[in-house]
């Protein structure tokens with residue numbers, strides 16, 4: 001347990017990306033954290049507040065290279081970096097008793113063959129992977145609290161898993177061979193790195209599906225759904241790119257089984273998430289908007305029974321891809337790992353309009 005007298009010393013590798021600067025925004029307001037090192041190889045020497053003026057008066061550090069950062073003196077290091085970076089440094093940090101929260105995929109998939117297939121690199125530390133924990137607090141809280149290495153979930157998986165979990169725990173309510181996740185993300189999901197696909201003239205005033213024939217979040221979602229259902233599920237997952245900066249909406253289609261007859265599904269969801277600060281089950285038939293979670297760690301759900309298909313249930317799930325989908329969830333995990341109340345530093349309310 002950390003107290004206000006012994007702040008958690010935090011290092012961030014990859015402080016200039018969208019999830020890195022979001023970590024800085026959240027952690028600079030966290031009462032139990034002392035930011036001690038923020039890395040960028042390209043911006044080394046630049047003051048954080050010069051690059052990100054929203055942090056003027058909040059963060060007085062300059063970016064440094066990972067080599068200059070003295071990460072082994074931290075209590076926890078967040079990796080807001082591309083896939084493959086955290087696993088290359090995990091052994092050294094663990095030897096120095098430093099906890100690790102990776103926002104990339106190095107510690108999300110327990111099956112190293114699946115990891116290698118999707119990420120096109122061998123896993124650098126399968127032994128550490130085996131002891132790591134999938135960082136979805138609402139489903140994995142106890143294991144996260146005792147973990148030294150947490151793999152923060154991908155943004156799409158967070159919406160799909162929290163959207164479906166209440167239906168899978170009893171395992172008699174839906175056809176696990178017929179699950180569809182139709183998901184839409186804002187462009188910040190692609191990161192800050194320059195690419196033609198993220199140019200204003202490419203994404204504005206347009207809307208498209210991508211990854212239809214395969215996306216790396218499919219195996220991640222399926223692995224966790226399989227665990228929840230205790231069976232091998234069939235999942236169709238189609239991501240889409242929407243011309244907005246932040247936000248994610250997953251529309252989840254499931255087929256109800258006879259076992260769902262007479263079950264009050266709205267009550268089931270409300271009960272399942274009754275004690276969850278960050279999951280809001282809206283009244284049945286609600287139409288959640290991504291702007292209602294913008295910059296906050298909330299995920300909102302709404303259930304629908306559409307006309308014309310008596311067996312169909314639709315679950316709508318929204319979040320801010322950079323907060324509950326990435327950095328906010330990472331801070332939630334840190335709170336658990338250090339014995340703090342889970343919502344510490346995460347009380348931000350969305351901005352409307």
Ligand SMILES: NC(=O)C1=CN([C@@H]2O[C@H](COP(=O)(O)OP(=O)(O)OC[C@H]3O[C@@H](n4cnc5c(N)ncnc54)[C@H](OP(=O)(O)O)[C@@H]3O)[C@@H](O)[C@H]2O)C=CC1
Nearest residue numbers: 014015016017018019040041042080081104189191192326
């Ligand atoms: N954007 C999103 O909505 C989400 C992203 N994620 C994941 O989080 C991670 C970060 O994403 P995002 O912030 O969007 O990425 P960005 O591309 O915006 O930023 C990447 C950061 O990592 C640093 N970096 C790159 N390569 C290395 C390296 N080899 N060693 C050390 N630092 C490095 C970069 O700085 P520099 O090159 O100067 O060192 C930069 O600060 C990714 O793995 C992404 O998949 C997860 C959930 C949601």
Ligand SMILES: CC(=O)N[C@@H](CCC(=O)OP(=O)(O)O)C(=O)O
Nearest residue numbers: 104154155156185186187189190
């Ligand atoms: C809009 C967009 O491009 N989104 C990214 C997913 C972002 C994310 O959360 O994925 P990882 O953490 O697994 O990289 C994509 O589809 O690749």
